[in-house]
Amino acid sequence: xxxxxxxxxxxxxxxxxxxxxxxxxxxxxxxxxxxxxxxxxxxxxxxxxxxxxxxxxxxxxxxxxxxxxxxxxxxxxxxxxxxxxxxxxxxxxxxxxxxxxxxxxxxxxxxxxxxxxxxxxxxxxxxxxxxxxxxxxxxxxxxxxxxxxxxxxxxxxxxxxxxxxxxxxxxxxxxxxxxxxxxxxxxxxxxxxxxxxxxxxxxxxxxxxxxxxxxxxxxxxxxx
Amino acid sequence: xxxxxxxxxxxxxxxxxxxxxxxxxxxxxxxxxxxxxxxxxxxxxxxxxxxxxxxxxxxxxxxxxxxxxxxxxxxxxxxxxxxxxxxxxxxxxxxxxxxxxxxxxxxxxxxxxxxxxxxxxxxxxxxxxxxxxxxxxxxxxxxxxxxxxxxxxxxxxxxxxxxxxxxxxxxxxxxxxxxxxxxxxxxxxxxxxxxxxxxxxxxxxxxxxxxxxxxxxxxxxxxxxxxxxxxxxxxxxxxxxxxxxxxxxxxxxxxxxxxxxxxxxxxxxxxxxxxxxxxxxxxxxxxxxxxxxxxxxxxxxxxxxxxxxxxxxxxxxxxxxxxxxxxxxxxxxxxxxxxxxxxxxxxxxxxxxxxxxxxxxxxxxxxxxxxxxxxxxxxxxxxxxxxxxxxxx
Numbered sequence: 001x002x003x004x005x006x007x008x009x010x011x012x013x014x015x016x017x018x019x020x021x022x023x024x025x026x027x028x029x030x031x032x033x034x035x036x037x038x039x040x041x042x043x044x045x046x047x048x049x050x051x052x053x054x055x056x057x058x059x060x061x062x063x064x065x066x067x068x069x070x071x072x073x074x075x076x077x078x079x080x081x082x083x084x085x086x087x088x089x090x091x092x093x094x095x096x097x098x099x100x101x102x103x104x105x106x107x108x109x110x111x112x113x114x115x116x117x118x119x120x121x122x123x124x125x126x127x128x129x130x131x132x133x134x135x136x137x138x139x140x141x142x143x144x145x146x147x148x149x150x151x152x153x154x155x156x157x158x159x160x161x162x163x164x165x166x167x168x169x170x171x172x173x174x175x176x177x178x179x180x181x182x183x184x185x186x187x188x189x190x191x192x193x194x195x196x197x198x199x200x201x202x203x204x205x206x207x208x209x210x211x212x213x214x215x216x217x218x219x220x221x222x223x224x
Numbered sequence: 225x226x227x228x229x230x231x232x233x234x235x236x237x238x239x240x241x242x243x244x245x246x247x248x249x250x251x252x253x254x255x256x257x258x259x260x261x262x263x264x265x266x267x268x269x270x271x272x273x274x275x276x277x278x279x280x281x282x283x284x285x286x287x288x289x290x291x292x293x294x295x296x297x298x299x300x301x302x303x304x305x306x307x308x309x310x311x312x313x314x315x316x317x318x319x320x321x322x323x324x325x326x327x328x329x330x331x332x333x334x335x336x337x338x339x340x341x342x343x344x345x346x347x348x349x350x351x352x353x354x355x356x357x358x359x360x361x362x363x364x365x366x367x368x369x370x371x372x373x374x375x376x377x378x379x380x381x382x383x384x385x386x387x388x389x390x391x392x393x394x395x396x397x398x399x400x401x402x403x404x405x406x407x408x409x410x411x412x413x414x415x416x417x418x419x420x421x422x423x424x425x426x427x428x429x430x431x432x433x434x435x436x437x438x439x440x441x442x443x444x445x446x447x448x449x450x451x452x453x454x455x456x457x458x459x460x461x462x463x464x465x466x467x468x469x470x471x472x473x474x475x476x477x478x479x480x481x482x483x484x485x486x487x488x489x490x491x492x493x494x495x496x497x498x499x500x501x502x503x504x505x506x507x508x509x510x511x512x513x514x515x516x517x518x519x520x521x522x523x524x525x526x527x528x529x530x531x532x533x534x535x536x537x538x539x540x541x542x543x544x545x546x547x548x549x550x551x552x553x554x555x556x557x558x559x560x561x562x563x564x565x566x567x568x569x570x571x572x573x574x575x576x577x578x579x580x581x582x583x584x585x586x587x588x589x590x591x592x593x594x595x596x597x598x599x600x601x602x603x604x605x606x607x608x609x610x611x612x613x614x615x616x617x
Contacts, residue, residue, distance in 0.1 A: 054611050057524070059523075059524060059610045059611050059614070060609070060610070060611045079528075079529060080528040080529060080530070083523060083526055083527060083528040083529070083531075084526065084528070086523070086524060086525065086526050086610075087525060087526015087527075088526065092524050092525065094521075094614075098517070098520075098521040098524075098614070099521075100518055100521065100522075101238075101518075102234055102235055102238040103234070111522070111525055112525040112526050114227050114231075115522070115525065115526040115527045115528070115531055116526060120227070159525065163526070
């Protein structure tokens, strides 16, 4: 039951200039994610996974080709327009959690809403609800250093959901946690997908990729 | 905006000691500037107060080339007294000879400044200065061998206080103390007054004096009087012999000198503020570097370049303003401490007041110093590419 196209990459090239050498990280990558899908992008290291994630997540510009989000070409937008898109339409979940160490769990979840100008009382309430929904209702005021890896990743997932994005973009979400906790995190992500959230997961782990509706294999900068 | 200030405040607090050290740099600079300016203004306040006490309607005739208070080194010829008294706008003229010498009382000797005045006119002159006797009397016509003491000389200078009717020895001449001035808070307190004729005999100076105060007739403007006196006196004297000063001129002369001194001091203090500003800049660059990854995360979750810039700018601004606020408090306290110390040591030229203009200006200025110091680091942070920042270890 795939719906409308949410993300579409058309013949995307990314070429890095490393001193004298040109590195072609993406070589004409094309693929599409539809609304409500759970897509895993799987591939060995060096296959261009991270670069692909940067393109999907509006973190970087392609050298050639186009990236469409909701059928809008975002590959020529300004940096601040991209920032707005990242804030509203994409929720990142990183391998390293990437929580801000000075902020409590609650404040970390509030952060993306702060950048969208949501009023304090509204965003605090939403952050609290989200943390409750990922099972951290008792840990609102804890700093990341006071939380386990699995708990930190739950905070990160709550943060990713805070502006109710179109796409949850997860980059090796279980890479830094033990396998039992990892399974719980995957359950959480799969559950979000069942509730209708579009999920794109990047991983080198075939067993994780199997949880997705669709697996795309990336090799040498394009789909295999 | 409040969100971002809170956010910045949070990260300043998080860096604890390092933030404080950065702030101390600004505290020192601002405290130095505020205390020096406040002390400078205190001097100028005190001098103005003194001038008000000394009478605004009086014109001083002083030896030419004299740019400070009158001393015994520069003199006016005696003839100038009569010539001045003859001018129509002049009510009367007080003259003074200034000398210094040894005052002996109760087997103690002290070096004092002595002002010798015409006893015939002394009553009016002292009344004009608003000076009264706290004890005994002031001079009477025909007085000789008598002395009136400033309150400090009478009460503090000697182990045993001198009172009216005590006998003292000044430069080997016996004097009878007839009175003690009420405290004035001016230089008068530390002077000794004797009759002019006695001074002429003791110091063997019969041809000159050191200062004249011309009391202008009521209804004549001080400026007009000054011009007329100058015109008349130039007929008999060379313009290298005397200068005519109105109180405003004296005040503006002193204020010019004070202003220059103040500017030099403030300039030196500004250097320390500059060092503080460099400290903030350094701390902010370090902070940007340390938080590169954090910046990447914030950008990934929707922070625009401007958001990042605001966060770092307000961080620097808050440190500047915090340093400024503490610096103002420290600087003001320092100025008051110097004021009290000056009073305690009998130096009356300091009247310290808190000037709200200085306080507010210093606060705004230190915030700006902080923000400007944070400008380059904030721009560096804002320009980081999200991908690079996220990859930073």
